[in-house]
Every structure is written in structure tokens, then in C-alpha cells.
Amino acid sequence: MTWSRHCTLVTTATAEQLWARWTTPEYWPADDPAVQWVSFDAPVATGTTGRVKNNGSPAQRFRFTDVRVHQRMDLEIRLPLARLSITHALRETPAGLALTHGVELNGPLAGCYGLLLGRGLADELPAVVRRVADGALSL
Amino acid sequence: MSSPYDAIVVGAGLSGLAAARTLCQRGLSVLVLEAAPRVGGRVCSASVAGAHVDLGGTFVGPGQDRIIALADELGVDRYPTYGTGDNAIRRHGRTSRYRGTIPPVGVGNLLDVARLQTALERLSRRIPAGRPWDAPQAAALDAQTLGSWLRERHATAAAQALMAIVSRTTWGCEPAEVSLLHVLHYIRMCGGMDPMLDTEGGAQEEHFVQGSQEIALRMAAELGDRVRTGEPVTAVERSGGESGRGVRVRTGQGTYQAARLVVAVPPALRDRIAFTPELPHGYRMLAQRWTPGVLSKAYAVYAEPFWRSSGLSGQGLSDTGPAFITFDAGPPDSSRGVLLGFVGGDYARQWDDLPPAERRARALSSFADLFGPQALEPIGYTDQRWATENWLGGGPTAAPGPGCVAPYAPFLTRSVGPVHWAGTETADRWSGFMDGAVRAGERAAREVLRGLAATGAPAAGTAALGASA
Numbered sequence: 003m004t005w006s007r008h009c010t011l012v013t014t015a016t017a018e019q020l021w022a023r024w025t026t027p028e029y030w031p032a033d034d035p036a037v038q039w040v041s042f043d044a045p046v047a048t049g050t051t052g053r054v055k056n057n058g059s060p061a062q063r064f065r066f067t068d069v070r071v072h073q074r075m076d077l078e079i080r081l082p083l084a085r086l087s088i089t090h091a092l093r094e095t096p097a098g099l100a101l102t103h104g105v106e107l108n109g110p111l112a113g114c115y116g117l118l119l120g121r122g123l124a125d126e127l128p129a130v131v132r133r134v135a136d137g138a139l140s141l
Numbered sequence: 142m143s144s145p146y147d148a149i150v151v152g153a154g155l156s157g158l159a160a161a162r163t164l165c166q167r168g169l170s171v172l173v174l175e176a177a178p179r180v181g182g183r184v185c186s187a188s189v190a191g192a193h194v195d196l197g198g199t200f201v202g203p204g205q206d207r208i209i210a211l212a213d214e215l216g217v218d219r220y221p222t223y224g225t226g227d228n229a230i231r232r233h234g235r236t237s238r239y240r241g242t243i244p245p246v247g248v249g250n251l252l253d254v255a256r257l258q259t260a261l262e263r264l265s266r267r268i269p270a271g272r273p274w275d276a277p278q279a280a281a282l283d284a285q286t287l288g289s290w291l292r293e294r295h296a297t298a299a300a301q302a303l304m305a306i307v308s309r310t311t312w313g314c315e316p317a318e319v320s321l322l323h324v325l326h327y328i329r330m331c332g333g334m335d336p337m338l339d340t341e342g343g344a345q346e347e348h349f350v351q352g353s354q355e356i357a358l359r360m361a362a363e364l365g366d367r368v369r370t371g372e373p374v375t376a377v378e379r380s381g382g383e384s385g386r387g388v389r390v391r392t393g394q395g396t397y398q399a400a401r402l403v404v405a406v407p408p409a410l411r412d413r414i415a416f417t418p419e420l421p422h423g424y425r426m427l428a429q430r431w432t433p434g435v436l437s438k439a440y441a442v443y444a445e446p447f448w449r450s451s452g453l454s455g456q457g458l459s460d461t462g463p464a465f466i467t468f469d470a471g472p473p474d475s476s477r478g479v480l481l482g483f484v485g486g487d488y489a490r491q492w493d494d495l496p497p498a499e500r501r502a503r504a505l506s507s508f509a510d511l512f513g514p515q516a517l518e519p520i521g522y523t524d525q526r527w528a529t530e531n532w533l534g535g536g537p538t539a540a541p542g543p544g545c546v547a548p549y550a551p552f553l554t555r556s557v558g559p560v561h562w563a564g565t566e567t568a569d570r571w572s573g574f575m576d577g578a579v580r581a582g583e584r585a586a587r588e589v590l591r592g593l594a595a596t597g598a599p600a601a602g603t604a605a606l607g608a609s610a
């Protein structure tokens with residue numbers, strides 16, 4: 003079972019600026035106030051692991067599952083009977099770069115987690131995407 | 142002091158022009174002084190890729206009799222807002238379709254919205270139109286904001302989100318910023334929430350073929366050289382004190398005298414005029430506390446209204462922003478597709494600061510969320526940030542916060558000797574709308590006529606004596 007929500011913002015920020023925003027741990031708490039800190043065990047690449055601490059919950063391990071420079075950066079957190087993926091993608095459009103962040107839940111309890119956890123994360127996506135674009139423009 | 146003009150009007154928005162027109166029709170000598178290089182104030186039209194767009198006030202509806210009558214007199218035509226097909230809503234990261242004014246937010250939420258609307262309308266009926274301070278428990282209602290009232294009523298998150306859309310569109314602010322007493326009074330002056338919010342049968346029912354600014358332009362053309370643009374009024378001396386024996390009005394270009402003055406600027410802008418002797422304290426407080434909302438508009442023009450062929454009306458709501466509510470504002474002959482997006486409240490505070498290209502990208506992004514990727518390929522685009530307008534400060538209207546209505550609203554309209562007040566915020570019906578602007582201007586003109594009659598001041602034919610620079 004899959005539960006997913008996405009948010010897209012078209013921006014004039016460049017792929018380099020947005021990539022820098024995604025891959026610099028110091029920017030994460032600024033772009034998503036729910037994040038207290040994040041650390042990567044190695045430079046961002048498919049297979050690299052890291053830890054993220056959200057406000058009010060213990061630090062969680064994650065793994066980058068699909069990393070393509072200036073295009074895509076997905077990571078996955080394992081939950082009991084579900085996998086939470088946080089996706090980041092860039093796509094050219096006639097109006098600028100489409101910056102898409104997503105929340106995807108897979109596994110037998112995806113529907114349950116969607117209601118409990120996913121909705122809240124999805125509601126924050128527009129503000130997070132906007133901050134990432136704002137931050138990228140300021141680099 | 143001699144009074145070469147019977148009346149001077151400050152501000153050539155719809156209200157000031159309506160006041161001046163009424164006075165001229167009665168044979169009075171009038172001078173209109175406008176700060177901006179154009180007339181119209183919060184109504185302003187533009188042409189984008191061959192399509193006409195209204196950057197400020199746009200829609201009119203049933204009950205807005207004064208603006209409609211004025212437009213009819215001036216030969217400015219109306220046409221219905223396009224509303225055929227499904228509306229679109231973007232919520233919790235998903236886009237869906239619905240019909241009617243209230244989106245599909247679930248039965249529980251719909252019942253909650255209905256409960257809140259009923260409560261607001263019931264409370265609003267207790268507020269005397271034009272005299273909110275006289276309402277029972279006015280101070281207590283004024284001590285709350287729309288946001289605090291919604292929380293106190295345990296409104297669901299969806300109902301709060303819908304009310305936020307209402308607040309951003311109507312007052313250009315978040316529900317937590319606007320006085321509940323003001324909200325109730327506003328609803329009262331519109332005759333209920335449906336007339337205020339609906340497209341069909343409501344205030345968004347029609348718009349003007351030649352644009353709303355055309356009404357101002359045609360009034361200004363009738364008034365001819367009685368209207369001076371690019372001439373901000375900086376100071377007003379009341380020569381006769383409270384008894385009212387005329388005014389001396391200063392601008393950068395000169396000094397003018399008149400028996401009566403109509404100030405038809407937004408309340409906050411009154412503070413940019415230095416009055417001698419100083420106005421009573423309450424007027425100053427009003428100007429400082431009745432600040433305008435923050436509402437901007439984005440227009441994208443397309444070769445054709447592509448959404449219509451997918452059965453969409455072009456009306457949409459989004460919790461993603463920056464455009465949180467959209468309309469199809471295309472011309473009556475459908476020769477172009479025009480999407481209008483409102484960006485208001487917190488969304489506007491962020492979006493207004495972005496560089497022009499980024500504002501465009503993000504507004505188009507909102508349109509694409511609702512109507513698909515074709516929205517990213519317009520043939521023309523423009524936007525208007527009203528909060529950046531030096532002589533207006535924002536829009537669509539003043540958004541007084543808690544504690545600012547009961548004590549200060551009386552100073553909106555109370556004249557001070559020869560000084561009378563107009564502007565949409567001073568209306569007792571459809572305040573905040575173009576209709577309210579016209580009503581207020583006409584009311585101020587009647588006050589001037591009564592005042593002149595009472596003081597036996599000269600009334601007519603002295604315009605040529607004009608300025609003494």
C-alpha cells in the first residue's frame with residue numbers, strides 16, 4: 003500500500019542553488035522548523051546514511067535511496083511495518099524550475115501512518131518548499 | 142478667508158470623484174487634488190497581451206446599486222463572471238473538483254462552516270450599520286479577533302482554513318489580525334456572508350467590460366481641469382475652527398482655499414496631512430490604527446481559456462499559495478484566457494518581497510496546481526502589489542485590529558467644522574467595496590451641500606479664482 007502527497011513550486015532559483023540548499027545539513031532546520039538537526043555519515047550519494055532529529059521525537063536513522071546531482075534526492079526512514087520516503091525533485095518547465103518535495107509511505111501500515119503522520123508532514127510541505135526556494139535565491 | 146472654491150476634494154479615487162461629480166452637478170465650484178499621477182486609487186486597469194485586466198477593485202454584484210448606477214450613467218458595461226463548470230481546490234497536497242461556493246471538506250467540516258456562518262450572521266445583525274460602537278457589547282466583540290473567536294468556538298481546522306481565505310480576500314489579513322467587531326459590522330453592511338462571498342448572486346457576480354478604472358477616468362473626464370493629479374495634499378489649515386469657515390489646503394505646487402473640504406483618502410493616509418489646528422486626538426488614533434490590509438493580484442493571460450475545455454470554471458482555492466483564490470477573468474468574447482489569482486495576508490507579505498520573475502514563477506505555479514501544466518505557459522503576465530503603493534498603503538480596505546473599532550470608528554465620518562470625510566471605509570453599506578466608495582463620496586457631498594447651506598457660504602461659479610501658488 004502507498005500513501006503519498008507532493009508539493010511543487012516553480013522558481014527562478016538555479017538547480018545549483020537548490021541542490022546546495024538540499025545537501026547542506028545546516029540549512030535543514032532553517033528550511034523546516036520541525037527539524038532540530040541532521041547529520042550525514044558521508045557526502046550525499048545514493049546509499050549514504052544519516053541521522054535526523056525532529057522536535058519532540060528521538061533522532062532517527064535514514065538512508066539516501068536515490069540521489070542524482072541537481073535532479074533528485076530521496077531518503078527513506080524505516081518505521082514499523084512501513085517506510086517513509088521524503089522525496090526532492092527538480093524538473094525544467096517553461097516558467098522556471100519545478101521544485102517538488104513529497105512524502106510517501108509504503109508498506110502494510112502506510113494508510114494508517116498517512117493519517118497519523120503523513121497528513122501533518124504534507125501540510126508543512128508548502129511552507130518548507132517555499133523556504134527552500136527563498137533560501138536558494140539568497141545563496 | 143475668501144473661499145475661491147466651494148469645495149476641495151482630496152483624493153481622486155472613486156469616492157473623491159463621486160463626491161466632486163455630485164457637487165459639480167449641483168453647480169458648485171470644485172477642485173480635486175490627487176497625489177498619484179493617475180486617478181482611480183484602488184481601481185486601476187491594464188492591458189496584458191491584448192486582454193484587459195483590473196489590478197484592483199474588479200467585481201460587483203446585486204445590491205451594489207450606487208456603483209452600478211454610476212457605471213450605467215457613464216456607459217461602462219458589465220458582464221457576468223465566468224462560472225460554468227467545476228471549481229478546483231488544492232488541499233493537503235491534492236487537487237480536486239467541486240461545485241458551488243463551499244468546497245468538499247467533508248460533512249463534519251461543512252456542518253461546522255454552516256454553524257459558524259449562522260453564528261456570525263446572527264451576531265452581525267446586532268451591529269447597527271455605520272455605528273458599530275453602538276452595538277451591544279461592542280467593546281467585548283472588539284476585544285476579540287476573528288481568529289480568537291473561531292478558536293473559542295472550537296472551529297475545525299478546515300473551517301478555520303476556509304475563514305482564513307475569507308479574511309485574506311476580504312480584508313487582506315489573517316483572521317488573527319482583524320477585530321471581530323469589524324468583521325461583524327462588515328458582514329452587516331453587505332447584508333450577510335453569501336452576498337459578500339458568492340459569485341452568482343453575490344459581490345463577485347459581474348465585472349466591467351471596459352474595466353473599473355474606466356468609471357474613474359470618465360468621472361475625471363467630466364470634471365476636466367478641476368482634477369489635478371500628482372499633487373499630494375500636505376497640509377490643511379482650518380481657518381474658522383470648529384464653527385467651520387473654510388480651509389486653506391497646501392500641496393507642493395500651491396495653496397488653495399475653499400469653503401469645505403472632503404478628504405477621500407484611506408483612513409491611514411489621513412495621517413500624511415498636517416491639520417492646523419490639530420484634529421481632535423481620536424482622528425490621529427484612527428489613522429494610526431486603521432491600517433490597510435495586504436492584498437496583491439497576479440494575472441496570467443493565455444491564448445485561450447484552456448481550463449474551460451476541461452470543464453473547469455477557473456475558480457479555485459488553494460492552501461498552498463501564493464495565489465490562494467483564483468477566478469476566470471477573461472473578456473466577454475473569450476478571445477483570451479485570463480486567470481486572476483489573489484495573494485493576500487501572510488502569503489502576500491512573503492510574495493510581495495520577491496523579485497518580479499520569481500513572483501511570476503510562483504503565481505504560475507499556483508495556477509498550475511489548480512488547472513494543470515498548461516498554466517505555466519501564458520502569453521502575458523502582470524501583477525500588482527497594493528501594499529507598495531505610496532499613497533494607498535495596501536488593500537482592499539482597512540483591516541483594524543482588536544480594540545481599534547469601538548473607540549475610533551466614530552472618527553471615520555464625524556466632520557470637523559468644514560472638513561468632511563469620504564472613502565469606502567466611511568460607508569455604511571458595502572464599506573470596503575467600490576460601491577461603498579461611491580456611497581461615501583455621495584454622502585460627503587450631501588454633507589457639504591448642507592454645510593454650505595447652513596453657513597450661507599457662496600456656492601457656485603468661482604472655480605476660476607482657483608490657486609494662489
Ligand SMILES: Cc1cc2nc3c(=O)[nH]c(=O)nc-3n(C[C@H](O)[C@H](O)[C@H](O)COP(=O)(O)OP(=O)(O)OC[C@H]3O[C@@H](n4cnc5c(N)ncnc54)[C@H](O)[C@@H]3O)c2cc1C
Pocket residue numbers: 151152153154155156157174175176177180181182183184196197198199200201372373374375405406407410413414436437438527532533535536537538563564565566573574575576578
Ligand atoms: C486588490 C484589490 C481588489 C479589490 N477587489 C474589489 C472588488 O472586486 N470589488 C469591489 O467592489 N471592491 C474591490 N476592492 C476595493 C475597492 O477597490 C475600493 O474599495 C475602492 O476603490 C476605494 O475607493 P476610495 O475612493 O474610497 O479610495 P482610494 O481608491 O484608495 O482613493 C484614495 C485616493 O486618495 C489619494 N490620496 C491619498 N493621500 C492623498 C493626499 N495626501 N493628497 C491627495 N491624494 C491622496 C490616493 O492616491 C487615491 O487615489 C479591491 C481593492 C483591491 C486593492
